[in-house]
Amino acid sequence: MSYVIVYITFSNKEEAEKIAKVLVEKRLVAGANIIPEITSFFWWKGKLEEEKESALIAKTKKEVFDKLLQEVKKLHSYECPCVIALPIVEGSPDFLNWIDEEVQK
Numbered sequence: 001m002s003y004v005i006v007y008i009t010f011s012n013k014e015e016a017e018k019i020a021k022v023l024v025e026k027r028l029v030a031g032a033n034i035i036p037e038i039t040s041f042f043w044w045k046g047k048l049e050e051e052k053e054s055a056l057i058a059k060t061k062k063e064v065f066d067k068l069l070q071e072v073k074k075l076h077s078y079e080c081p082c083v084i085a086l087p088i089v090e091g092s093p094d095f096l097n098w099i100d101e102e103v104q105k
Helices: 013-025 062-075 093-102
Strands: 003-010 031-044 047-061 083-087
Touching: 003 013, 003 062, 013 031, 013 047, 013 062, 047 062, 047 093, 062 083
Parallel strands: none
Antiparallel strands: 003 047, 003 083, 031 047
16 A cells, blocks of 8 residues: 655635545545644745645545545635645554545545
8 A cells, every 4th residue: 555645735724624524525535634824935926925824634545646636626726726645654554554444445
C-alpha cells in the first residue's frame, strides 16, 4: 500500500469542514484535520496576495488520489485549489491498517 497525506487550502473553515465531511463520507480519506486559520502569501495573476485561509490535512491512500482530486475540484470555490499529496514514508502499523480499513477499495 502507498499512503499519503493530502494538504488542501480553503477560503474559510466552513468550506474546509463541508468538503472534509464529503471526503470522509465517500471514504476517499480515513480522516481529516482542519487548521482553522492560516496566513497565506502567494502569487495570483501577477499580483502578490496575502489571505487568511483554512487548511485541511487528510490521511488516505495514493490509489484514490485522482477520485479525491475530482471531488475537491467539483466542490471547491477556488479556480485553482491547492491539493497536494505527500508520501507517508513510515507510520504506526495500527494507524496505517486503520487507513486501509476506512478508505474505499
